[in-house]
Amino acid sequence: MLTMQFQLSKNINRLTNAGVIPAFVSFFLLLSSCGKDELISDTAYNLEIPKGFPAMDIPLDNQLTVQRVALGKKLFFDNILSRDSSVSCASCHLPEYGFSDPEQFSKGVEGRSGFRQSMTLTNVAYNTLFFWDGGATSLELQLLAPIENPGEMDMNMPELIERLSNNHEYPSLFREAYDREIDPFTITRALAAYERTLISGNSRYDKYMYHEKNDALTESEKRGLEVFNSSRTNCSQCHSGFNFTSFGFENNGLYEYFADSGRARVTTLHSDVGLFKIPTLRNIGVTAPYMHDGSLTTLEQVIEHYQAGGKLHENKSPLITGFQLTTQEKTDLLNFLNSLTDYEFISQTAE
Amino acid sequence: MKKSFHLFYIFIVSISIVVLPSCTKQKGCTDNTATNYDSEAEEDDGSCTYNAETDVEIHFSSMVGTESLVYNQEYTINGRKVKFTRAQFYVSEIHLHQADGDLVHLEDKYLLVHGEEHAYSIGKVASEHYHGISFSVGLDSAANHSDPSTYAADHALSSLDPNYTHWNWNSGYVFIRLEGYVDTTAAANGDADFGFFYHVGFDEFKRDIDLDISQDLVGSTAEIGLEIDFAKFFLGVDMRTENSTHSMDNMMLAEKIADNADDAISAE
Structure with a gap:
């Protein structure tokens, strides 16, 4: 180490003999070469974690910056991602519907239909497994599916890279965000960076619960919260915690025979047949239709399904046994669920 | 001044x-x-000095029985007409066996072997005599569930590889992918016109291959010759009825194909 310093200072001495300007230049060149490993031009993104929410795990290779989030947002709303430039991420994850789709099955390129309901992206980054069956194991890996699937965007990475590289805006945006060329890494990282900002924790329920605004919920909604949390309904056993989900998988007795095997599709286990991701209930009032196949169109129907206790199935959760509610209690529960809508979150736009 | x-x-x-x-x-x-x-x-600083090393390639001869594999050409497998449109598998954990029993591990070397390309570089090894090569068809769990977007463009696991095959809906690679057309008539007297596909993935279907070779890998470059008989992937498979698997929808069939890798690959 000492020899190195000596040699460097000797070099600089030699330069200084030649004149002031080269000395300056060499000094700054040396400095800038040190900083190469770090992104020095980026602005850290201030991710606001709502009260009551845990800190978010963000991968070291994709720390949030203003540039990355902005790039990801631009990509999210851009049809350029689909083969025939007809759909974007936002086509099936519409902000006004809590980043889900009011259609039972979303339409991909050429109007191709999927077979599951588009999931809300509300607080999506808090998941560790993605999709209704948990088939993808990280936010970044999850992103490959909608881009590559023939029924969704039907795109492949080499073509997408070429397309983005020929665009007049994207190359410089990628360089500013990641200091590298457009490639599968930067495309998936940018989209994931944006999705990590899709945090919803500003509903009237949150104001009541975490911000001591006792009048943020109506009396009916407060009673509904009690029904929700009661051992009579067991709702909060699975829809638990800050995000109203245990992040687990359950069979809720929707069918006796499941045409879609759910979690078993990726695990191959018989005990996983008919199990699906327990979705968050945040923004549930605007994310109809419901269930993995969008087969229930209203929240009333969903409550009635659980009230009846579901169909017989060997994998059905033992918590789903049915319960009695008065008409008033049902209205209260419904009102409570609707108080989970975060209007600030769902009013986001592409701009 | x-x-x-x-x-x-x-x-x-x-x-x-x-x-x-x-x-x-x-x-x-x-x-x-x-x-x-x-x-x-x-x-x-560029001062490294090395023992003599040899750049080694594996040459895979792709066969269907005794004939060379050409996509879309008709062959007979188990008495039925068959055409391949794609035949490929991932190779990992390559080891060369030295005379003294030591194993040389070619770390982070992955291959995506497909029927119509034959030469695959596996990098440099010490120039000496080797008496075996072992590798896995398929990937270990960590590689299988890694993110394809994190690899350099020339890496076999990169999504930029033209033959890249990855289940994005169930994060993991398709270890063995065989596709084409087969005659499914009961009497096996029709045409190869029914599409077949065998997509074998999942950690549990990785298969280890251990082959004897006796070869001096010396000089600047050397080649290890291996043969793949793609017909042997179908040993014990009735292609009339067992003609598709995504693995999870037919685990038994996927397992059969995986188990056949050992018979299908041999030293030349």
Whole structure:
């Protein structure tokens, strides 16, 4: 180490003999070469974690910056991602519907239909497994599916890279965000960076619960919260915690025979047949239709399904046994669920 | 004037000494396979010296029985007409067996072997005699569930590889992918016109292959010759009825195909 310093200072001495300007230049060149490993031009993104929410795990290779989030947002709303430039991420994850789709099955390129309901992206980054069956194991890996699937965007990475590289805006945006060329890494990282900002924790329920605004919920909604949390309904056993989900998988007795095997599709286990991701209930009032196949169109129907206790199935959760509610209690529960809508979150736009 | 300039030089030099140590790195040979590897060196200075090494390629001869594999050409497998449109598999954990029993592990070397390409570089190894090669068809769990977007464009696991095959809806690679057309008539007297596909993935379907070779891998380049008989992937498979699997929808069939890898691949 000492020899190195000596040699460097000797070099600089030699330069200084030649004149002031080269000395300056060499000094700054040396400095800038040190900083190469770090992104020095980026602005850290201030991710606001709502009260009551845990800190978010963000991968070291994709720390949030203003540039990355902005790039990801631009990509999210851009049809350029689909083969025939007809759909974007936002086509099936519409902000006004809590980043889900009011259609039972979303339409991909050429109007191709999927077979599951588009999931809300509300607080999506808090998941560790993605999709209704948990088939993808990280936010970044999850992103490959909608881009590559023939029924969704039907795109492949080499073509997408070429397309983005020929665009007049994207190359410089990628360089500013990641200091590298457009490639599968930067495309998936940018989209994931944006999705990590899709945090919803500003509903009237949150104001009541975490911000001591006792009048943020109506009396009916407060009673509904009690029904929700009661051992009579067991709702909060699975829809638990800050995000109203245990992040687990359950069979809720929707069918006796499941045409879609759910979690078993990726695990191959018989005990996983008919199990699906327990979705968050945040923004549930605007994310109809419901269930993995969008087969229930209203929240009333969903409550009635659980009230009846579901169909017989060997994998059905033992918590789903049915319960009695008065008409008033049902209205209260419904009102409570609707108080989970975060209007600030769902009013986001592409701009 | 001149004196103030000198002071300025000293100022810059002293700042450099204070600021620069954080980015000056000790130079030396940083390659731990070199004979003069310096564990203290942080930056390679090009001084590494090595024992003689040979750049090794594996040459896969793709066959269907006794004929060479050509996509879309008709063959007979288990008495039925068959055409391939794609035949490929991932190879990992490549080891060469030295005479003294030591194994040379070609770390982070993955291949995506497909029917119409034959030569695959596996990198440099010490120039000497080897008596075996072992590898896995498929990937270990960590590689299988890694993110394809994190690999360099020329890596076999990159999504930019033209034959890249990855289940994005169930994060993992398709270890073996065989596709084409087969005659499914009961009497096996029709045409190869029914599409078949065998997509074998999942950690549990990785298969280890261990082959005897007896070869001096010396000189600047050398080649290990292996043969793949794609017909043997279908040993015990009735292609009339067992003609598709995504693995999870027909685990038994996927397992059969995986188990056949050992018979299908041999040393030439």
